[in-house]
Amino acid sequence: MRKSILGYFMTVLMTALLLCSLFFYQAMDHVILSITKKDMQILMSQVHQDITHQGWQYLKETWQQDDIRLTIFDLSGDILMDSIYDPSDIVEEDCQEVQHALKLGQGYTQRYSASMEQTMLYFTYYDQDLSIVVRLGLPRLTLRNYHWQLVPSVLLSGAMALAIAWILSRRFARSISQPLNEIADEMIKLEQHVYDLDFKTYSYEELQRITQATRSLSQSLASYIAQLEREKKIRQTFFANASHELKTPLTSIQGYAELLENGLLEDESLRKEALQHLKKETKNMSHLIRDILMISQLEAKDVKVTLEDIGCYLFLKETVDDFQTLAHQHRVTLHWQCEQSIHVWMSRDHLRSLVHNLLANAIKYNHEEGNVYMDAYVKDQSFILSIEDDGLGIPLKDQSHIFERFYRVDKGRSKKVGGTGLGLSIVKHIVHYYNGTIHLTSEENIGTKMTVILPVIQKGDDIS
Ligand code: ADP
DSSP states (O other): OHHHHHHHHHHHHHHHHHHHHHHHHHHHHHHHHHHHHHHHHHHHHHHHHHHHHHOHHHHHHHOOOSSSEEEEEETTSOEEEESSSOTTTOOOOOOHHHHHHHHHSEEEEEEEETTTTEEEEEEEEEETTTTEEEEEEEEOOOGGGGHHHHHHHHHHHHHHHHHHHHHHHHHHHHHHHHHHHHHHHHHHGGGGTOOOOOOOOOSSHHHHHHHHHHHHHHHHHHHHHHHHHHHHHHHHHHHHHHHHHHHHHHHHHHHHHHHHHTTOOOSHHHHHHHHHHHHHHHHHHHHHHHHHHHHHHHHSTTSOOOOEEEEHHHHHHHHHHHHHHHHHHTTEEEEEEEOTTOEEEEOHHHHHHHHHHHHHHHHHTOOTTEEEEEEEEEETTEEEEEEEEOSSOOOHHHHTTTTSTTOOSSHHHHHHTTOOSOHHHHHHHHHHHTTOEEEEEEETTTEEEEEEEEEOOOTTOOOO
């Protein structure tokens, strides 16, 4: 990059120098011509005075200027006097300037003179009183005539300009390439997972923008990587917990299976008990697998979810009917109410899982003769579902954790009632999927109330 900046600079400079010289040459030529013309006018006025006072014949003797040719013509164009040649020797070239002067009074002409063997500038003047045409002739000087005086200074100034440009362009190239190298060195640190980049302050605004953009990019990258790490950790913990949760029922199933296989359970009632255990453990396992699948589906945001219009009243009525057996087992009474007209636009699986988990918890973590109250209504553009029980309640210290995966307040009790520890985590995921919120109020031995608030979604609305 430095080399190309240098090359670019030098090319620009050379072009500028060449163009400058060209324009200078033209301008100087013009200046020389106008100075010469002015000089000739002054000289001519002197000549005119001398002729008027002393006659042109007198000039023949007195004319001293070697480099200026003075010629006097009669009106027919014949030479009466010439300061350099004898009139009889001159084979005068086509003197258009005489015709010009006769026509216009005076004027300049530039042409090649065969007798002088060079290009001449003539100033010709028609003296009407004396009936003569006076002509002053000077070699036409151009800048070329001063070449040898000019060449050394042109070369010297050119060389100096090149040297200064070389030094300045090197400095300029360095002032750009060095910061870029420093920025690149800092950015390479990202490869070593160093995200806290330390850039200098640069005077160029563009470089400042690069460092600012890179710094904010590296910060977002750091957050992103941290988020990935966090998610990785959560996944690892989840899989470790899930494997652990699966291992326990599997070991139990294996144990009972071996007992049955080896015929160690001779008693019919023991065999029946073992089979019941096997049934219970497999049921637990299938619930666990169902919940794990549900969680991973909710987390994989690209999984297609089919939304549908669900009439809440009928849906809750069927759900309560399904739960009557469980409620009966736990000697808990279910109470519920729902406005007939309520319709929600959501996935039936999601709504089922949401209501099932909350209702099951309210029944399972209750005591005999307990009550569960379910209420569904629409308020302020939100669908509200509250499930309240007068059961065991949740200790304050556990309340902030119960939505975590596999978190159980009382592990023994949860397992006994067939809990997987994933129910509320699933509920939280579903609520978030619909941009809703869930609120918990609970007091130990008094009861628990879960309130889900979901924004009412109409058919065709986008959930983002
Ligand atoms: P689980 O499968 O163990 O029921 P959840 O995620 O559904 O898992 O609930 C987490 C824990 O929160 C439960 O183990 C239970 O201790 C507690 N919990 C949930 N709902 C209630 C409730 N209504 N009353 C008392 N405790 C509850």
